[in-house]
C-alpha cells in the first residue's frame with residue numbers, strides 16, 4: 001500500500017503542453033504513472049508523449065472516463081482557475097506544482113476543495129512518489145534517477161522542502177531501507193495537505209512502519225503533529241528534523257499573528273513540542289538514516 | 299511579505315471607507331508645514347519606518363504651530379532608526395481619544411482561512427492584554443468564498459463586549475478591513491489602535507499591512523519595489539538582484555545581504571543555496587564550521603545557467619568575503635550541469651582569488667562536477683565540486699581548509715566589464731541577453747563544435763561559420779535556453795569566436811562605487 005496514489009491512479013495533467021508539463025509528463029510516464037489525459041485550453045487534439053490533449057477537463061473525462069488525480073503545471077496566476085475546473089469536474093486529488101500562487105487564491109481553492117470533498121498537495125510542491133508505483137509532479141527529475149534513488153519499503157517521508165524530500169529519501173535508500181510514499185507537502189505558508197494530514201495518512205497505511213518528517217520554521221504544522229502524537233492519534237514512531245536553526249529570526253510585526261500563534265512557529269518551539277510528545281528529534285540531517293535504522297531494527 | 303508604510307496602509311483604508319485622521323505625508327519640512335496648515339493645530343508628526351515602538355524612539359512628536367512643525371520635521375527627516383533612514387513623515391491632526399481597540403486579520407494556516415481578530419482593549423502592549431484579558435478578544439474565521447459581512451463584524455464586536463450603537467461602527471470597520479485585505483492581496487492587515495474619539499467617531503490611528511509577495515503583480519498601483527520580506531529598505535545590491543529575478547521567470551532567484559558591508563574579519567563567506575530546505579541545512583553546516591554568512595542566495599526551481607551566472611556575479615560583488623559556498627539539498631531533480639556552466643562563466647570572468655566549494659548533487663552531478671573541475675582548475679585559490687554523497691558538513695570543513703590555505707585572503711571585486719564586439723559582428727538576441735559570433739575566428743576554427751554542443755539546435759555552420767539555424771524571434775522567445783554550452787565549448791575547444799553577453803543592469807555602477815570606496819579607504 002501507499003498513501004494518496006498507487007500504480008492504478010488515473011492521472012490528468014493540466015498545462016501538459018507547457019515547458020514543465022511536457023518534461024514532467026515524460027518523467028511520470030517513464031516511471032509508470034498511469035497518465036491518461038492532458039488539458040491545455042486551445043490545444044485539444046494534440047498528443048504529448050502519447051497522451052491525448054483536451055481543451056477542458058470535462059472533455060477529457062467524457063473521452064477517457066474517470067480521472068482520480070490532476071497534476072497542475074499551469075503558470076501560477078492560472079492555478080486557481082485550473083484547480084477549480086478540476087475540482088468541479090469531480091476530481092478528488094490534485095497536485096499543484098507551481099510556485100508563487102497568490103495566497104488568497106490558495107485559500108479559495110482550499111475552501112472549494114473542502115466543499116467538494118477534494119484534497120490537494122501544494123502549491124509549490126515537487127509532488128508525491130510511491131516507489132515502484134507512480135510519481136505525480138517532479139520528484140526524482142528523471143525516471144532512471146527516481147528508480148535508483150528510491151526503493152519500496154516501510155518509511156513514510158513527508159517534507160516541507162522540495163530538495164530535501166529527495167535527499168532524505170535517497171539517504172534512507174542508501175542506508176538499505178525503502179519508502180512507502182514520499183511526499184513534499186509544499187513550501188508555502190498555507191498548503192492543502194500539511195504535515196499533520198500526511199502523518200495521519202501514514203498512520204493508517206499498513207505498509208508504513210516509521211514516519212520521517214522534515215519540518216521548517218514558520219506555520220504550526222509540526223506543533224500540530226506533536227499534538228496528534230500526544231492525543232494518541234499517531235502511534236507509529238515519528239523521526240523529525242527541523243531546519244532553519246540558523247535562519248535569522250524575522251522581526252515579527254504582526255501582533256495578530258503573535259496573539260494566535262502564541263510563540264509557536266519557532267525552531268525551539270517545534271523541537272521542544274515534538275520532543276515532549278515523544279518524537280525522535282535529530283539534530284543533524286545526516287542522522288536521519290541512523291535513527292531509522294535504530295527504530296526499525298529496535 | 300512586502301510591507302507597506304503607515305501612510306500607504308491608511309490610504310487603502312480610506313479608499314475602502316474606513317475613517318483615518320486628516321493629514322498627509324511629507325518628504326521635507328516645508329511640505330510638512332503646508333500639510334499642517336491645511337488641518338488644525340496641534341498636529342502629530344510620525345516617522346514612516348518599519349519599526350515597532352516609534353514613540354519610545356522619539357519618532358512620534360507633537361507640534362503646536364508652523365515653526366514647531368518645521369523644526370521637528372527637520373529633526374525627524376533623516377533620523378536613523380534601526381536599519382532605517384527616515385525619508386518620509388506623516389503629518390496628522392491630533393484627535394481626542396476616548397477609548398482604544400484593536401482590529402487585525404491574519405491567515406490561519408491550520409484552518410486555511412483568514413482569521414479576523416477584534417479586541418475591545420487596544421493600543422500598546424496588545425499581546426499582554428490578550429493574555430491577561432482573554433474575554434476582551436473575539437476571533438472569527440472567514441469563508442473566502444463568501445466573505446466577511448457587516449453582520450459578522452457586529453457579532454464579533456458584541457462578543458468582545460462592545461455595546462450599543464458603537465457595535466454598528468466597529469462592525470463596519472471590520473468588514474471593510476477584510477475588504478482591504480482581499481482587494482489588495484494582503485497577508486495581514488491590522489489597525490492598532492482603532493480609536494473611539496471624544497466626538498464619537500471610530501478612526502484608524504495606526505495601520506500595518508503586508509502584501510503577499512506572490513500577488514504583487516496584481517497591484518502595480520502599490521508601487522512595491524521589491525516584493526520580498528525585509529525589515530529594512532533593500533540594499534543596492536539586493537535591488538540589482540531583484541531586477542534580474544523580475545526579468546526572468548525561469549526558476550527562482552532570491553538574494554539578500556546579512557550585512558550590507560562585509561567586515562574584513564576573515565570569517566564571512568558568500569553563500570549560494572538551492573532550494574529552501576537544502577539552503578537552510580547548508581547554512582547550518584557553514585555556521586557550524588565557524589564561518590559567518592555575508593549573504594543569503596537561493597537559485598532553485600530549475601533555473602537556467604544564465605540565472606546562476608548572474609547570481610554568482612552578484613555574490614562576488616561583495617568585498618572582504620573569504621570564500622564561496624554553494625550547496626543545495628544534494629539530491630536535486632534538475633540537471634545540475636546547467637548550474638555548473640553558470641558558475642564556470644561567472645568564475646572565469648571574475649577570477650576570484652578566494653576558494654570556492656560548490657556542492658552540486660543531483661541529476662547528472664558527475665557531469666556537473668567534471669565541468670567545474672575541467673574549466674576552473676586554473677583558478678588560484680581552488681574551486682572544488684562535490685555531489686550527493688558528500689555531506690554539507692564535509693563540504694563546509696573543506697572550504698575551511700581551503701580558506702586557511704589561502705591565508706584568509708579577502709575578496710576584491712573586479713571592475714565590471716563586458717565583451718565588446720567588433721563593428722558589425724554577427725549577433726542575435728536571447729531571452730535575457732545577446733550572443734555574438736566573430737566570423738573571422740570561426741574561419742580559423744577546426745572543431746566547429748558549438749553546433750553539436752547546443753541541445754536546442756539553435757546554431758548551424760554555413761560557409762564554415764556559426765550562424766542561426768532558426769527564426770531569430772523563436773530564439774529570443776526562449777528557444778535558446780541560455781545554457782552556455784556553446785560559449786564554454788567555443789572558448790576552450792573552438793577558436794573563441796562566440797561570446798554570450800548577459801547584462802546585469804546597475805552592477806557596473808555598483809562595482810565602480812565600491813571600488814572607489816575601497817581606494818579611498
Ligand code: SF4
Pocket residue numbers: 735739740741743744745746747748749762763764787788789791792793794795796
Ligand atoms: S566553436 Fe566558436 S569559433 Fe568555432 S565555429 Fe563555433 S562559434 Fe565559431
Ligand code: SF4
Pocket residue numbers: 751752753754755756757777778779780781782783784785
Ligand atoms: S545557443 Fe544553444 S548551446 Fe548556446 S546557449 Fe543557446 S541553447 Fe545553449
